Amino acid sequence: MSFWLLMLLGAVSPGQPSYEKANELFVKQKFPEALVAVEEALRLDAKLVPALTLKAKLAMAANRFDVARLSLEQALAIDPKAAYAQFLYGMVAYMNNEMREAATRFQKARELAPKDPRVALYLGLTIESVGQPADALALYEEAIRLERASGQEQADTLLPGARLLLLLDRLAESERWIRQAVKLSPKMRDAHFELARIFLKKGEAAEAAQEGELALSLPVGSVPDSAIHYLLIRAWRQAGKPDRAAFHAGVIRAKEN
């Protein structure tokens, strides 16, 4: 059956081709072009929920959370069961530090998509930030379980829980989670940085320095260079190598001036 026939039957939105084009452009990170395409899709069908959702994603990428919120509110008004739109709606609140609202929205998203590990993860992050570490840890564990069940375990999902375990002084458990993250993503700087922190906490300064230097050499991650340099200052000093510590202190100071 042709597209036009499906459209005439009402099975396909007239904006669908433009939306699909926009989505492809978004995946290729061609955001301005994707925006043009998604606007075209919405001109053809203002109620196309995937297009409204994609428009919100594009707005979020441009830090226009106000536009994203409006777009998602439109999408959810059309389809209250649009799970991904609901998740992004939670993300908008989360990114704006509106944690009470974020928790409510993520809870709803979790009802709509109980098997989505992302929702469990971000609900965990949200409620950890408002002071419920035990509940947050349970959600991190759930996110990991869901990923394992789908065979798509990711290092990124392990790290928030590992960091929380470290804060709770559950060093051995934290180390186990971090080592699993390193195994999954051997080139992830954040995982190596966290492992270096564990070593330093355990008094294994030379190992901490080695892991820290490795983390610094890895480009991909959210841990800033300054945090790694700071760790390396302490690790090298404790390892009896003040010259190496001084080098890292010098790097931080040079960036301050």
Next chain:
Amino acid sequence: MFRILILALLASGVVPPIQFEEIAAKAGLRFELQNGEAGGFHQIELTLGGVAAFDYNNDGCADVFFTNGAAIPSLRKTGAKFSNRLFRNNCNLTFTDVTVEAGLAGEGYSMAVDAGDFDNDGFTDLFVAGVKGNALYHNLGNGSFKAIAIPKAEPRWAVSAGWFDYDNDGWLDLFVANYVEWDAAKEPRCGPLERQYYCHPNAYKGLPNQLFHNNRDGSFTDVSMGSGIGKQIGKGMGVAFADMDGDGFTDIFVANDSVRGLLFRNQGNGKFEEIGLEAGVALRDDGHAIAGMGADFRDLDNDGRPDLLVSGILNDSFLLFRNLGGRLGFEDYAQRTGLLMSTRQLTGWSLGIYDFDNDGWKDLFFALAHLMQLDRYLGRESALPNRVYRNVEGKKLEDVSASAGEAFQLAALHRGAAFADFDNDGRVDVVVSAVNGPAKLFHNVSSGKSHWLGIKLRGVRSNRQGLGAAVHVHLADGRDLYNHATTAVGYASSSEAVVRFGLGASLIESIEIRWPGGAIQKLNHVAADRIVEITEDVEP
């Protein structure tokens, strides 16, 4: 019956709870801190509230001085409600407002205060820091103060200040912690019009701190650049002093807002080296710069080395660094003691490390309040009750706020806090300011029969108040306790210069004082449960 219960608790190792009653109104300590807010979301509205506890008239009873705000944008004290205030302690837990006769109503938008006898005349003077204007008040010894000239410098926004003798010449010098460049007319706007909020400190440019050398004639010389202090840019909030490495020279820690903390090691030659990174006190353990607020620099685990406590804002956690000595620097101690997780949901301003139950382990007090407008975002009130943590043998910090008294549970926008024993009963009390609300006086009513000692130092070769002197008390039960003389405690505030010790059930075997410069003075079998005045022993 009650005494038997206390003795039984002590014998069983159960320490009676730390408890406070709030008596400000009853004591006549009626003061409301006014931030002058009028909907402009000016950053200065957030950060005021310094308090001083000091004995201005030498009657042996700690008096109270409150700094206060002003109208915005004029930065003028346009009415009595903006006056700074001095309250004389009548030595019976009541206070009398003596602001007018003391001449301390002040000018401008005041932020912070530190008390110190800068001219060694035996009467404690006041430095009041503010927004684009500081003031130095000389205590004339007759109940009044006279504003005297201070070095002209570019008007800045100072949030804390402290007296200390950095060159051990026997005269107190002045450190001023400056925050950010600010101009009411250029206040950045953050958030949409209908949901405006106070901007993050990142929206403002940081400032260097200042150091003024005392010329011994009532004048001061700005030595900020030559000493190295002024070369470091920060967003200074709390300042605390201690001789962290036992070399006889006082070092400086500055808590900065959203940028790393600064630790200035006094090299003993008039110069300071900034070693926060090397010492491991610059950032949180994960490398994150917290919004550092108050600081205190005292030995928490009775090992003779001053440790460092810093408050921060929501989701920062408060920082506690244990001084390991030598090249090892400091280690994160907040996590192991339970403080890190326990304070993660708090925003702290002033603080202090004092032994509230006199058991020989110094406890923690935090003046708390979230930033104003936070309720819109987190669904919680900005006002918070304060917190007190009991030090469990230097290994754990236990939040005992819930049992600290009914009034202790009341929330407010707390800011400054100063520590002193206002009724000379041996238990440390706390006076706390609150933005746009009444000040609080937390009278320490903790039960128990622990012994205590207060040491009032009188320097001869050293500065008159002995600020910077380190005191080591050796107890008959074999324990060793350490503290030092400083008035720069917490956030924007100033506490009594008396060096205090809780002794638990033990009595004192010996006391060793290391005066600024390193001279050692020893005393044996000093009686407990009193304030003793110790004059520096100087050979002719």
